[in-house]
C-alpha cells in the first residue's frame with residue numbers, strides 16, 4: 001500500500017486525507033492542532049461558504065455532518081452603491097442548489113477524529129522544514145495543506161499567475177447571533193452583499209456556528225486606507241463587533257435595524273487581516289532534493305470576497321485524490337506534480353481566481369450591463385430579469401460560466417437577449433429607467449419627510 005502524508009488539518013488537508021484513505025492509501029496526517037484544540041481553542045479560518053460541487057464531495061466522503069442543520073443559502077442579494085449612502089441597483093438571485101457555511105472548527109474536529117476511526121494516522125506536531133524532509137523520506141508522496149503558514153513559502157510564488165503583489169483589501173470577519181434569518185425583503189435565506197464602490201464590500205453570510213447554530217458571519221472587505229478600514233486596532237471580538245456596528249451605521253445604514261440586536265457568537269469568532277491573492281508553483285524542493293506538493297490555500301490563496309478559497313481547496317483535493325489513484329505504481333515526481341496542478345488550474349482554479357479578482361476591481365462594463373438588465377429581480381418571479389440574476393448568483397458556484405460573461409460585453413448582451421427575449425439595449429434601458437424612477441421617488445420621499 002502506497003504511503004501518503006498530508007500536512008495540515010484544515011478543509012483542504014482533511015478532505016485530501018479522507019479521499020486518499022477511502023481510495024485505500026496508507027495516510028498519515030500531521031496537524032499542529034488536536035481535534036479538541038480545533039473545537040474549543042481556535043479561530044475559524046474563514047466563513048467557508050461552500051457551493052454544491054464542494055458539498056457533494058463532502059457527502060461522497062461521508063463527511064456531511066451538519067448539512068441538514070445549517071441554514072441552506074438559497075441565493076444572494078447584492079446592492080451596488082456607486083457613492084456612499086446611495087443604493088443604485090440591487091440583485092436578488094438564486095443558486096441552483098443551496099450553499100452552506102458551516103463552522104470549520106466543528107468540521108476539522110469531527111473530520112480529524114473520523115480520519116483516525118477510518119484507519120488514518122494522525123500526528124500532532126508543528127512540522128518544520130527539516131521535519132517535512134524527514135516525512136517526505138518516509139512517504140511515497142507528501143502533500144502540504146498548511147494554509148498560508150510558513151510552509152507555504154517553500155512553494156515559490158508564480159508571478160505569471162499571481163495578479164497582485166499586495167493585499168487589495170483589509171479583511172475582517174465577525175460571527176454574530178441575533179439578527180433575523182432573512183434580510184432586506186429577501187424571500188429566502190441568502191447572502192447579502194453591499195458593494196460600496198471605493199469603500200469596499202460588506203457581506204452577510206448565513207452561518208452555522210459551533211455553539212449557537214444558525215447565526216451570521218459578517219465579512220468586511222475594506223479598501224485599504226478607506227472609511228471601512230477601521231478594524232486594524234481591534235484586539236478582541238467585542239472590539240471587532242464595535243467596528244462592525246460603526247461601519248454598518250456609516251456605510252450601510254439601511255441594514256442597521258436588522259443588525260441592531262447582534263451579539264458576538266463566541267470570543268474567538270472573529271478575524272482581522274489581509275490577503276495577497278497568490279498562486280504558487282505546485283512543487284517545493286527540499287534540502288535533500290526530495291519534492292513535495294500542495295493543496296488548498298497553500299497552492300492558491302484567494303481574497304475571500306467571492307467565497308472561492310474553501311470551494312477551490314475542496315475541488316482541488318478531489319482532483320489530487322483522483323490523480324494519485326490514476327498514477328498507479330508510477331512515481332509521484334515533480335513532473336507529475338506540475339501536470340496535476342496545471343490540469344486543475346486550466347480547467348478550474350484559474351476561473352475561481354479570475355472571478356475573485358474581478359470583484360476586487362471596479363465593476364466591468366459587462367457586469368454593469370448585466371446588473372441593469374436584471375434590475376427588478378425579486379427571487380420569486382420567473383421572468384428574464386430573474387434568469388439573469390440567477391445566472392449571476394449561480395456563477396459563484398460556477399466561475400467558469402460567470403467570468404466570460406463579466407469580461408466580454410458581447411457575451412453579456414447575448415445572455416441578456418437569451419434570458420429576456422428582447423434586445424439587450426431595451427432590457428438595459430428599462431432597468432436604467434426603473435432605477436432612475438426609484439431614485440426619484442426616494443428623493444421626493446426624503447424631501448417630504
Ligand SMILES: Cc1cc2nc3c(=O)[nH]c(=O)nc-3n(C[C@H](O)[C@H](O)[C@H](O)COP(=O)(O)OP(=O)(O)OC[C@H]3O[C@@H](n4cnc5c(N)ncnc54)[C@H](O)[C@@H]3O)c2cc1C
Pocket residue numbers: 007008009010011012013014030031032033045046047048049050101104125126127128145146147148149150151171172173219271295296297298304306307308309310311312313
Ligand atoms: C474572512 C474569510 C472569509 C472566507 N469566506 C470564505 C467563503 O465564504 N467561501 C470559501 O470558499 N472560502 C472562504 N474563505 C477562505 C477559506 O476559509 C480558506 O480558503 C480555507 O479555510 C483554507 O483551507 P486550507 O485547508 O487550505 O487551510 P487552513 O484552513 O488554513 O488550514 C491549514 C492548517 O494547517 C495547519 N498548519 C499550518 N502550518 C502547519 C505546520 N507547520 N505543521 C502542522 N500543521 C500546520 C494549520 O494549523 C491549519 O489547521 C474565507 C477566508 C476568510 C479569511
